[in-house]
Amino acid sequence: MSAQTAPSDGSPQPAARTTPLVEVHRELGGTLVDFAGYLMPLRYGSETAEHHAVRASAGIFDISHMGEIFVTGSQAPQALDHALVGLPSGLDPGRARYTMIVTPDGGVIDDLIVYRLSGHGFLVVANAANAAVVAAELTERAAGFDAVVSDESDKYALIAVQGPKAQEIVQRLTQTDLPALKYYALVSGVVAGHQAFIGRTGYTGEDGFELFVAAEDAEPVWRALTEAGGADLTPCGLSARDTLRLEAGMPLYGHELTRDTTPYDAGLGRVVRLEKPDFVGREALAAIAEAGPAHRLVGLVARGRRVPRAGYTVIGDDGEPCGTVTSGAPSPTLGRPVAMASVRVDARPAAVDIRGKHEEVDVVDLPFYHREHRPAGGADQVSAHQNKRTNK
Template identity: 45%
Template structure:
């Protein structure tokens, strides 16, 4: 019997998903993969709660190799960075890092970033995965007139985040460096399992830990060694619940090119200096970011928030908190209503009472 061939599927207009150097390792570990910012990423392995709890109680490891890395060098590297960021890069010293913002020209943020000072006249900037191309274009535009060289090293590096209260203890036998002596935001060269890496005592979970910069070609072997000593692989699902409990903003949710960044609790990131977009950031924000909790019903991004009969905002990030045992959310609400103690959140057409709580929801030891 002959069969009529099926019509060829219409070509997709979407570009193929990018893969990190650890893609094969995720599949071996049984990860459930999902699209995220143009990348094929693991959302979970054993389950979000198990991975979340492992990071809170011991240590987990995340693949964050989709993040972008830009190297900024030259005699005017510092003055350039001072002009395009809000935090004071001049206070950094070699081997130190800090959180920073790339402000837009007309309000909002181009991105929120981390800057690592490598040496005099040399810095490394880590940017969000979905913003790599946008950030690169933005920085190149504003580098004109500065004696500075920008190099996009995003394909060179894999980035692994080992997070949890026992992170330093578990890594120490396999490193040549006294990890316990390194303070928060330290950035330093080290040997780890025989590999030359750069370590930063930074993270996005509310726990202690290290982010490991390793050559992409060596990442899979290093990942396997971390799992072999009992560090739990963790996916995007746990990363999101952990950062939400810690009150950390996520670009595209709490920050964007249209959201006033001082709506957040991060006013300390803006220092008194000349920088791009200063006039817009100096204006009072029309909204404020607040924390909310419900007794039972989970809140999700986009759910309306009410004060009485008036919608005053919306949920930017929400989930059930594995650590606290109840639903939590961050919400952008009109500044005039931000001080209220109670609100209502509309969930699938029904309103539920919500209580305002201070951010962060959880503080690590």
């Protein structure tokens, strides 16, 4: 079964797609919602409890809505160097890199993780809503290279196990030497008797793994993981995933990143490799790098309890609007509302307009949370790093 909603003109929308784990989510009592065209679990019970489980032990997520796009051929490295802002050709086999694909004027089409599988083989992981667009763009940009782009998203399921106990749990089901697997690395292995790509990557701010398995293997692998994890492994939905990535200062496409923003606007200019002689968007990005972006991404911590939500206006210390909140939520780890916001580079944010009232905020360094600075004194304790006011 799948969800179907009616748009404002009264005509039916296409039914939301399901992942290979949809029946598992129903068994677990998950609240299913249409997200990026997929029926996905928002939560199973308490989203706050799910969030804390990942910070304290481990959580398991279905992220099979993400796109898996393979690029192969003798000139696949050069094709990706041309198509993306990064330098995939510089990756060693088994390593991964965060990068982006941009428009000719530098706007972000999507942020990606690129894994090098072999000398000439790559796996590009795209966000669900953008997978088809990314595959089409890569195909067009690879024309003229000896490279083949293949969108194999429907053939794969993707399961994430994240948290301090993630390694211990996954290791029970594989002979792969997980302690030897570096961060942002990938290895082919067997998990619970099923072939998998095991990546030491994630979107929570915790250590963990993302397991690429055949769609038909998703359910037995999930069940084996939950049995191996027992009380230490909690099924988690989209709500917990969002608050976890927000605390970790990780951007979300459609919020911190859009076609109207560049990597430099989001404070991610470090992923742009301008030393490459040519790639799509290079001229525009080089000009922005030289002149400086018009906006910057900042972290905000509310002094009160009202939450600065996405779309709310940020107010400068001169009392005038200076930007917009891109993501905001109560932080279960810090015990107070936090937000990321895009503001003018010359602005000094002081408040957020929340339904007509200016609620005071502090500007802090991102990320709000880092596992090396895990609070030890309860939810209201914020480390000196997390609460450092920048006000720049």
